[in-house]
Amino acid sequence: MTEALRKHAWTMGLLALLVVLLAATKLIQPSFGGPGLESLARAALPFAFATAGMAVVVIVGGIDLSVASMMAVCAVTAATLMERMAGVPAIFIVLAVGLGMGLLNGALIVVTRVPDIVVTLAMLFVWEGVALLILETPGGATADWVEDSIRGPFLFGWLPKAFLIIALVTAAIWIPIRRSKLGLSIYATGSDEMAAFRSGVAVGRTKIAAYGICGLFCGFGGLSLAALTGIGEPVPGPYLLASVAAVVLGGVVLGGGRGGLLGPIIAVFILRIIRTILTLMAVDPNVTTIIEGTIMVAVVMLGTAATLRSARR
Amino acid sequence: MKKLMTGAAAIAVAAAMTPAAFAGGHKSYTIGVSNTVQGNGWREQMICAMRAQALVEGDVANLIVAHRNTDSAGQLEDINNLIEAGVDAIVLNPSNPDALNSALDAAMAQDIVVVAVDAGVTAEGAYILSNNQEEYAYLGAKWLFEQLGGSGDVVYMRGIAGVSADTDRDNGFKRALAEFSGINVVHEVFTGWQQDQGKQQMFDFLATGIPFDGVWTSGIDNVIVDAFVESGAPLVPIVGADNAGFVQYLTTVDGLEGAAVTNPGSVGGAGIALAVDILNGEAPDSTTVLVDPVLWENKTADGRATIEGAQNPNLDPEWPVSVTVPGWTDYSMEEIIACEGPGDS
Numbered sequence: 001m002t003e004a005l006r007k008h009a010w011t012m013g014l015l016a017l018l019v020v021l022l023a024a025t026k027l028i029q030p031s032f033g034g035p036g037l038e039s040l041a042r043a044a045l046p047f048a049f050a051t052a053g054m055a056v057v058v059i060v061g062g063i064d065l066s067v068a069s070m071m072a073v074c075a076v077t078a079a080t081l082m083e084r085m086a087g088v089p090a091i092f093i094v095l096a097v098g099l100g101m102g103l104l105n106g107a108l109i110v111v112t113r114v115p116d117i118v119v120t121l122a123m124l125f126v127w128e129g130v131a132l133l134i135l136e137t138p139g140g141a142t143a144d145w146v147e148d149s150i151r152g153p154f155l156f157g158w159l160p161k162a163f164l165i166i167a168l169v170t171a172a173i174w175i176p177i178r179r180s181k182l183g184l185s186i187y188a189t190g191s192d193e194m195a196a197f198r199s200g201v202a203v204g205r206t207k208i209a210a211y212g213i214c215g216l217f218c219g220f221g222g223l224s225l226a227a228l229t230g231i232g233e234p235v236p237g238p239y240l241l242a243s244v245a246a247v248v249l250g251g252v253v254l255g256g257g258r259g260g261l262l263g264p265i266i267a268v269f270i271l272r273i274i275r276t277i278l279t280l281m282a283v284d285p286n287v288t289t290i291i292e293g294t295i296m297v298a299v300v301m302l303g304t305a306a307t308l309r310s311a312r313r
Numbered sequence: 314m315k316k317l318m319t320g321a322a323a324i325a326v327a328a329a330m331t332p333a334a335f336a337g338g339h340k341s342y343t344i345g346v347s348n349t350v351q352g353n354g355w356r357e358q359m360i361c362a363m364r365a366q367a368l369v370e371g372d373v374a375n376l377i378v379a380h381r382n383t384d385s386a387g388q389l390e391d392i393n394n395l396i397e398a399g400v401d402a403i404v405l406n407p408s409n410p411d412a413l414n415s416a417l418d419a420a421m422a423q424d425i426v427v428v429a430v431d432a433g434v435t436a437e438g439a440y441i442l443s444n445n446q447e448e449y450a451y452l453g454a455k456w457l458f459e460q461l462g463g464s465g466d467v468v469y470m471r472g473i474a475g476v477s478a479d480t481d482r483d484n485g486f487k488r489a490l491a492e493f494s495g496i497n498v499v500h501e502v503f504t505g506w507q508q509d510q511g512k513q514q515m516f517d518f519l520a521t522g523i524p525f526d527g528v529w530t531s532g533i534d535n536v537i538v539d540a541f542v543e544s545g546a547p548l549v550p551i552v553g554a555d556n557a558g559f560v561q562y563l564t565t566v567d568g569l570e571g572a573a574v575t576n577p578g579s580v581g582g583a584g585i586a587l588a589v590d591i592l593n594g595e596a597p598d599s600t601t602v603l604v605d606p607v608l609w610e611n612k613t614a615d616g617r618a619t620i621e622g623a624q625n626p627n628l629d630p631e632w633p634v635s636v637t638v639p640g641w642t643d644y645s646m647e648e649i650i651a652c653e654g655p656g657d658s
Contacts, residue, residue, distance in 0.1 A: 032397060038414050039393035046386055072392070137474055138385070179461070229385045229412035237384030279394035282656060285351070285380035 009252035010303060014266040018268065021273045023103055025149040029280050034158045036151045041160035042150060042270055045224040047242055047268045048166045052174070052218030053102075053249070054243040055264045060108065060210035061190040061256030067243055068236035069127035070101045076131050079140025079232025087143035095219040101127060102215015106208035107269020124240075140232040162224075166265065169220055173213065186210050191257025205251040213235065218247050246271060248298055251303070271296070315413040332615065342592055343375040344466035344585060346406040351382045352357035353506075354631025355532075355578040356406070359431070362582030362636070363404060364654030365377030370589045379436035392416035402426035402588035404581070407434045410477055411457055426591045430584035432477045438600070440591065442584045444576050445603040446478045450485030450531075450604065452575040452608045453552040455492070457527050460550045460570065460612075464495030466525035468518060472506045474530040479503075484530055494497070499525050504533045514541035525549065534559035535630075538566055555609065555623070558630040563611040563620050573620070575635040580604055583641035 027030050047124045050067050057064045074094050082088035105123050109116045154161045185206040188196035197203045220240065226232055248254065249271070250264025273294060278288045326425045346363055346655040360380055367373040377393035377398055384410045393416050395403055407413055407429050417427050417436035418614055427439040434441065457467065469486065472479040490496060500518050504511035511533035518525070519540065527550045530537055534553020541548050551571040553559045560573050583604065590596065609623065623634045627650055637651050 029397060029399070031399065039390070039397065043386075043390035043393065108487045137476075138412065145452070147415070181623070225384075225386050228389055228415075229409070230414065231385075231409065231412050233385055233409065233412070235384065237386060238382065276394045276397065279377060279379055279391065280398045282375060282377040285378050289381070 011263045038160040041162035044272045049217045049221035050239040050243040051246040051264045053214035057202045057214045060186045063122040066123040066238040069124045070218035071221040072131040072236040074219045075225040076135035076232035083141045088298040099216045100221020103212040106211025110204040138233045146227045331648045341372045342401045345400035345403045346378045347391045348380045349408045358578030358632045359581030362650035364578035365648040366585040367654045369643045389416045393511035404428045404584040408429045427585045428588045436558045441601045447485035448604040450482035454486045454489035457552045458493040466499040467527045469498045469501045470530040508536045512536035557628045558604035578634040583638040
């Protein structure tokens with residue numbers, strides 16, 4: 001009960017922080033409204049998928065340093081394919097490529113027993129090279145409807161399509177898994193691998209599956225990069241560290257076994273809105289990263305302190 | 314409890330941020346800057362030139378600089394944020410000519426002036442102010458080939474594959490090459506515009522023992538001289554850019570014959586000047602403005618005098634020494650070194 005409350009409290013706290021930050025944005029820039037939310041959601045799109053993928057492997061007790069490189073592979077694959085074929089089959093191929101890369105990462109970790117941080121660091125370079133092999137320089141093209149699918153509002157005029165995509169994709173992948181045996185195994189493996197193994201969890205297969213899910217999310221991340229820019233860029237963007245940051249801020253314990261996907265995704269929006277606020281305020285760019293880092297550490301520290309106190313009571 | 318504390322923290326953060334937001338006011342123009350490479354001498358000079366020019370342009374009340382290492386998606390985010398900030402113009406160094414069109418089109422739909430410096434963008438209606446990279450390569454290569462008497466083997470050290478500045482320079486280099494049938498390229502390599510990488514590549518060439526008579530570099534220049542000196546190889550003519558370190562070598566390293574071709578990072582300042590002109594209704598006839606480079610060689614007394622005059626011990630060694638763009642920028646040397654824009658102090 002306390003545990004459930006704790007998880008819940010963290011997410012609610014983040015949500016409250018996001019609302020306050022949005023209000024602050026509105027205060028700083030009174031014209032901030034629908035279009036602002038829309039560009040915020042679009043900016044969050046690749047970060048949200050990288051973070052969702054990272055969260056799953058962190059929950060299983062691992063880490064994947066190759067998320068940004070896998071996203072680059074998926075982005076160039078998407079841009080290259082869509083130049084030659086229809087959008088829908090191209091999307092499925094890209095997602096399969098993402099899933100395949102993730103499964104391969106997981107299989108290497110489980111089969112070779114080399115620590116995940118080493119394997120995925122190596123794969124960071126491998127996937128980076130693969131992306132350059134697919135597309136030597138930024139190029140390719142995306143289908144117009146793919147670009148339109150993430151632009152503009154949906155239905156009400158203020159609900160951005162990009163936000164809807166993040167919510168739908170993450171929910172469609174994660175909720176069924178979370179409720180299934182696999183979800184239970186992922187959390188069990190993350191909290192105590194030995195105990196999970198002794199309770200009959202197929203630890204190896206669970207880990208491979210978790211890395212596969214991460215790869216699948218990276219597939220969506222790569223697709224969103226291609227949809228945002230209309231091209232594919234082979235050089236990985238800043239998604240690795242940003243995803244780790246959002247996962248931590250989102251209340252996922254780095255050792256594994258605790259946390260969910262909702263918190264980290266809210267954290268992505270918090271980190272993006274902070275960037276918007278700093279731009280609106282014309283803060284010196286050399287200072288912005290310091291502020292971003294400080295706010296992150298402060299929130300995590302405050303949150304931890306509050307959680308500890310409520311746990312003691 | 315948790316909620317309360319997080320809430321309190323958030324309000325504290327928001328409260329700390331709000332007063333500064335109103336302090337800027339809206340005297341006249343607010344200009345936004347977007348750049349995606351941080352910590353490179355050329356780009357830092359570009360940013361400082363933008364700040365200095367905005368300061369001396371009386372009409373610019375505020376300069377919002379989004380300056381970080383990121384990809385095209387990140388630059389899209391920055392440009393969208395600048396649009397939200399209500400800027401009158403956006404001056405950007407584009408990460409890619411095609412990737413930013415959605416945000417640039419959105420900006421221009423709101424009558425925001427868009428000026429791309431250093432490289433072009435394909436968005437219709439955007440102004441482009443760039444160093445003439447094709448001419449840059451042609452000038453230097455032609456001088457080098459003339460020094461070799463029209464025949465010999467040269468090393469061709471390029472920048473980053475697929476970047477438009479590199480492609481343009483390649484066209485200029487090839488144009489010069491076509492004029493000298495006796496010149497052969499014995500090594501062609503991409504330095505990635507990285508000092509350490511270029512230096513190692515030169516070490517490798519020297520180690521192979523295949524002789525060559527001259528080197529053309531795409532701005533990774535002083536470390537190439539270092540590689541010759543450190544490996545004890547006899548110097549050959551070297552063409553580089555006007556980076557402070559290389560320009561200094563041209564007057565101080567014994568036996569070095571070479572030329573520096575100007576590629577001012579201060580083109581950023583020119584971009585601000587152009588944006589202000591357009592905002593004031595003085596748009597140029599063409600949407601593309603090219604700044605032509607100049608070549609400084611150290612073989613003639615005149616050339617040496619120019620080089621000596623261009624040097625400035627106060628400059629960062631990685632900065633190009635041509636800190637102004639004549640006809641465009643109005644700031645002084647002190648102002649660009651101070652690197653302060655409107656609103657800073």
